[in-house]
Amino acid sequence: RAKEAGKNAFEIFSTEQSGDLRGRFELEGDLHYAVQRSELELHYQPLIEIGSGRVRAVEALLRWHHPRLGLISPATFIPLAEESGLIVRPIGEWVLAEACRQTVAWQRAGLPNFRVSVNVSPLQFGREDFVETVASALAFSGLEGRWLELELTETLLMRRVSESARQLARLRELGVSIAIDDFGTGHSSLAYLQQLPIDTLKIDRSFILGLDDSPQGGTRPLIQAMIAMGHALELTVVAEGVETEAQLQWLGQQGCDLTQGFLLARPQPAEKLGHFLQAGPTVNSLTGPSHRR
Numbered sequence: 260r261a262k263e264a265g266k267n268a269f270e271i272f273s274t275e276q277s278g279d280l281r282g283r284f285e286l287e288g289d290l291h292y293a294v295q296r297s298e299l300e301l302h303y304q305p306l307i308e309i310g311s312g313r314v315r316a317v318e319a320l321l322r323w324h325h326p327r328l329g330l331i332s333p334a335t336f337i338p339l340a341e342e343s344g345l346i347v348r349p350i351g352e353w354v355l356a357e358a359c360r361q362t363v364a365w366q367r368a369g370l371p372n373f374r375v376s377v378n379v380s381p382l383q384f385g386r387e388d389f390v391e392t393v394a395s396a397l398a399f400s401g402l403e404g405r406w407l408e409l410e411l412t413e414t415l416l417m418r419r420v421s422e423s424a425r426q427l428a429r430l431r432e433l434g435v436s437i438a439i440d441d442f443g444t445g446h447s448s449l450a451y452l453q454q455l456p457i458d459t460l461k462i463d464r465s466f467i468l469g470l471d472d473s474p475q476g477g478t479r480p481l482i483q484a485m486i487a488m489g490h491a492l493e494l495t496v497v498a499e500g501v502e503t504e505a506q507l508q509w510l511g512q513q514g515c516d517l518t519q520g521f522l523l524a525r526p527q528p529a530e531k532l533g534h535f536l537q538a539g540p541t542v543n544s545l546t547g548p549s550h551r552r
């Protein structure tokens with residue numbers, strides 16, 4: 260009978276999709292051990308003030324060095340980590356703890372202070388004990404709350420607004436700030452946006468890409484509106500995915516506060532970023548000499 264069941268099970272997976280499905284299961288199994296086998300690593304990408312060229316924050320971006328498959332993108336394994344719950348524990352907890360630890364290490368090395376920005380999955384944010392997890396990451400590392408920012412998506416925040424507001428208020432008490440990630444791609448109620456205690460708007464990369472689409476428009480009016488709205492709500496506005504000089508120039512002219520993208524700096528391991536940070540401001544002024552790469 261067992262053999263029979265085994266055969267049926269095999270048949271279920273012997274469809275076109277089977278390779279993918281089996282691959283997913285294997286990957287999910289491997290992900291289980293990724294933290295304890297030290298296969299996860301954080302890379303960090305600077306968020307640079309357009310006016311001064313100073314690094315105001317770094318975003319922690321998760322990388323998985325799979326023993327057989329090599330480097331796997333978070334776009335592939337974050338969904339698996341969410342389906343399996345691993346995104347909460349151990350992965351999410353590890354990311355928070357590691358990002359805080361590394362930031363304290365940079366502070367102790369005498370680098371100018373900047374925030375560290377950590378992506379938070381809806382599954383983490385939805386948990387009752389999430390605020391405690393953040394509080395212990397801060398306490399254990401010794402990082403002050405004001406140097407930590409959490410990135411959430413608008414769809415998550417808008418789904419259950421009153422719960423979100425309560426959770427954000429508790430995080431605020433720790434001194435932690437909140438960014439809305441991928442802004443403009445989800446569903447935002449402008450009324451709710453004003454009510455939620457947030458600090459930063461990150462305009463999604465797709466708008467920055469669309470900036471070059473046509474000489475007289477493309478996404479420009481939308482970006483202008485997002486910057487104006489962000490500033491009216493006294494938020495810091497970040498442009499994600501800035502890849503060209505022309506994009507940076509235009510965003511600076513529009514008063515966008517921070518830029519994050521391959522033009523000025525790619526995500527990189529902590530050690531490499533340390534060297535980048537030691538070298539000082541990247542941009543003297545928008546009209547000044549060309550940027551250091």
Ligand code: C2E
Pocket residue numbers: 304319320321332333334337346354378379380410440441464499500501502519520521522526
């Ligand atoms: P995100 O939070 O929107 O992060 C920005 C993504 O854009 C990163 O991709 C970054 O490498 C990429 N990027 C930055 N500048 C440029 C640019 O100029 N051009 C282009 N083409 N891309 C740029 P990455 O590292 O592959 O991460 C993808 C997504 O995975 C993140 O999007 C975030 O949603 C998620 N993620 C990453 N790390 C974590 C984590 O620790 N926890 C959770 N829950 N999600 C994470």
Ligand code: MG
Pocket residue numbers: 318378410440
């Ligand atoms: Mg992010």
Ligand code: MG
Pocket residue numbers: 440441461499
């Ligand atoms: Mg983003």
Ligand code: MG
Pocket residue numbers: 440441463464499
């Ligand atoms: Mg994005």
